[in-house]
Amino acid sequence: MTFRHVAIIGLGLLGGSIGLAIRQHLPGSATSGYDRDPATRRRAAERGLADRICETAAEAVSEADLVIFCVPPGAMGEAAAEIAGVLPAEALVSDVGSSKRMIAKVLSEALPGHAVIPAHPVAGTENSGPDAGFASLFHNRWCIITPPEQTNLVLLSRLVEFWEALGANVEIMDAEHHDLVLAVTSHLPHLIAYTIVGTASDLEQVTRSEVIKYSAGGFRDFTRIAASDPTMWRDVFLSNKDAVLEMLQRFTEDLTALQRAIRVGDGQALFDHFTRTRAIRRSIIEEGQDDARPDFGRSDHQA
Amino acid sequence: MTFRHVAIIGLGLLGGSIGLAIRQHLPGSATSGYDRDPATRRRAAERGLADRICETAAEAVSEADLVIFCVPPGAMGEAAAEIAGVLPAEALVSDVGSSKRMIAKVLSEALPGHAVIPAHPVAGTENSGPDAGFASLFHNRWCIITPPEQTNLVLLSRLVEFWEALGANVEIMDAEHHDLVLAVTSHLPHLIAYTIVGTASDLEQVTRSEVIKYSAGGFRDFTRIAASDPTMWRDVFLSNKDAVLEMLQRFTEDLTALQRAIRVGDGQALFDHFTRTRAIRRSIIEEGQDDARPDFGRSDHQA
Numbered sequence: 200m201t202f203r204h205v206a207i208i209g210l211g212l213l214g215g216s217i218g219l220a221i222r223q224h225l226p227g228s229a230t231s232g233y234d235r236d237p238a239t240r241r242r243a244a245e246r247g248l249a250d251r252i253c254e255t256a257a258e259a260v261s262e263a264d265l266v267i268f269c270v271p272p273g274a275m276g277e278a279a280a281e282i283a284g285v286l287p288a289e290a291l292v293s294d295v296g297s298s299k300r301m302i303a304k305v306l307s308e309a310l311p312g313h314a315v316i317p318a319h320p321v322a323g324t325e326n327s328g329p330d331a332g333f334a335s336l337f338h339n340r341w342c343i344i345t346p347p348e349q350t351n352l353v354l355l356s357r358l359v360e361f362w363e364a365l366g367a368n369v370e371i372m373d374a375e376h377h378d379l380v381l382a383v384t385s386h387l388p389h390l391i392a393y394t395i396v397g398t399a400s401d402l403e404q405v406t407r408s409e410v411i412k413y414s415a416g417g418f419r420d421f422t423r424i425a426a427s428d429p430t431m432w433r434d435v436f437l438s439n440k441d442a443v444l445e446m447l448q449r450f451t452e453d454l455t456a457l458q459r460a461i462r463v464g465d466g467q468a469l470f471d472h473f474t475r476t477r478a479i480r481r482s483i484i485e486e487g488q489d490d491a492r493p494d495f496g497r498s499d500h501q502a
Numbered sequence: 503m504t505f506r507h508v509a510i511i512g513l514g515l516l517g518g519s520i521g522l523a524i525r526q527h528l529p530g531s532a533t534s535g536y537d538r539d540p541a542t543r544r545r546a547a548e549r550g551l552a553d554r555i556c557e558t559a560a561e562a563v564s565e566a567d568l569v570i571f572c573v574p575p576g577a578m579g580e581a582a583a584e585i586a587g588v589l590p591a592e593a594l595v596s597d598v599g600s601s602k603r604m605i606a607k608v609l610s611e612a613l614p615g616h617a618v619i620p621a622h623p624v625a626g627t628e629n630s631g632p633d634a635g636f637a638s639l640f641h642n643r644w645c646i647i648t649p650p651e652q653t654n655l656v657l658l659s660r661l662v663e664f665w666e667a668l669g670a671n672v673e674i675m676d677a678e679h680h681d682l683v684l685a686v687t688s689h690l691p692h693l694i695a696y697t698i699v700g701t702a703s704d705l706e707q708v709t710r711s712e713v714i715k716y717s718a719g720g721f722r723d724f725t726r727i728a729a730s731d732p733t734m735w736r737d738v739f740l741s742n743k744d745a746v747l748e749m750l751q752r753f754t755e756d757l758t759a760l761q762r763a764i765r766v767g768d769g770q771a772l773f774d775h776f777t778r779t780r781a782i783r784r785s786i787i788e789e790g791q792d793d794a795r796p797d798f799g800r801s802d803h804q805a
Contacts, residue, residue, distance in 0.1 A: 395690065412791065475703070
């Protein structure tokens with residue numbers, strides 16, 4: 200009941216990881232891959248990110264019964280248009296984008312008559328490009344599938360099984376709720392990290408060399424996610440504008456309250472807030488979504 | 503030329519790590535330790551965080567030629583007052599606090615006539631208490647020493663050698679500059695992390711369980727530092743108020759600019775900002791202040 204032939208459009212961190220994970224977990228499924236960058240295609244072929252790396256998107260999808268778009272949100276429409284005439288009628292269309300409402304709309308409009316079921320594996324690293332992918336990226340990570348109304352339930356269950364086979368836990372929700380949840384668990388954290396890294400590098404009283412030297416005091420944790428792919432993140436913010444702006448408004452209110460507590464010297468308010476936030480960390484570790492070792496085990500300092 | 507007997511006041515992450523590091527790197531130096539919490543003293547004795555765990559601070563410092571206060575900034579004054587009558591006249595007084603101007607003042611006032619040279623090892627984990635310390639915490643981390651004017655240069659060079667023996671790289675700067683540098687590399691990141699974790703747990707449209715499940719999208723990185731010791735961090739913000747508020751003001755301006763770029767759909771401004779922030783990450787890794795493995799190697803996903 201799994202897919203016979205998966206076409207992967209876009210061979211960066213996500214697309215490459217899907218190709219490698221299929222080879223490991225679904226050896227009965229064929230894969231073909233395409234990326235619009237010739238250097239990425241060459242490297243993808245060397246690493247074997249798909250069984251066949253094609254020179255055109257049309258060639259990659261010609262035998263597919265599942266197409267997964269793994270390109271930045273803003274490139275989905277153009278990528279889908281390239282295969283509009285040639286995609287087999289029965290092929291399911293999906294993606295891995297970090298915002299879902301706009302992508303669902305763009306894919307459906309570009310590929311009318313095709314079943315479109317968007318998905319978002321909540322997994323990644325700060326690296327991008329054809330060297331970044333690895334087969335276990337989705338292990339014990341959540342994949343959120345956002346079926347539109349009137350989705351074919353057989354196709355939906357096949358897509359669920361596909362992601363489960365790759366090691367993910369699957370959750371179904373509507374696209375609007377997805378966009379709100381991810382605005383707070385992913386988009387706002389990235390926006391804040393990008394901001395503070397920019398703030399730190401623009402200071403005139405503190406040199407960049409000092410920022411780098413003393414980053415172990417907390418700053419370095421922000422630089423990791425602020426090193427994520429700029430094109431993808433530009434598109435995420437533009438394609439999930441409303442939810443991001445709403446979460447940002449709430450964050451700013453909360454920050455203003457803590458700022459006031461510092462200004463007036465309200466130690467109790469600070470202490471109460473800082474105590475409350477410890478519990479969430481504990482739950483994240485209990486749920487297996489992070490590593491309990493201090494510093495995530497980096498620098499192996501317990502040795 | 504090293505210290506003959508080091509007294510450690512406060513046996514949490516920092517104090518415990520100093521005791522263990524002295525045993526490993528300076529076996530010729532004796533150590534004694536005190537913590538005002540009896541349960542911490544018991545656990546410190548079990549782990550051997552110092553050669554001798556004492557029932558009073560006065561007893562711990564009675565033979566010391568170096569006393570290091572490893573208590574939260576707001577507890578420094580009281581801790582110093584406890585040994586004011588009994589500290590040997592020639593003993594050097596130091597500490598490990600994250601803000602330096604106020605602590606320098608408090609320690610000098612509580613221990614008049616003693617040499618006071620504050621220090622701040624920029625090292626730590628999200629854990630606290632007597633079980634958190636380990637001997638290699640300071641390896642390849644920076645220790646900033648902030649000697650007041652007219653510091654005895656012989657004592658200063660002994661303190662430098664002490665921290666270098668524990669594995670740290672030492673930098674000398676004045677307390678005011680320290681407080682500004684740390685406001686951006688450590689205090690502001692912690693404040694922002696505490697804020698966003700609070701924002702996420704207060705949402706009514708997104709459940710706490712969803713925040714936890716999908717935290718791998720970026721949020722979890724913030725929860726680590728927002729799990730740091732609430733008492734210590736309350737004191738840090740109150741004792742470095744001016745510099746923190748200044749950095750916060752700049753951060754807020756920068757965040758407002760990105761917010762506007764999202765609202766008006768200025769993709770170029772977002773892309774340019776996100777590209778600029780990648781370079782800092784690269785420098786931090788080159789300087790050995792973070793782990794280059796994706797996700798810091800947590801979850802060992804490359805296997």
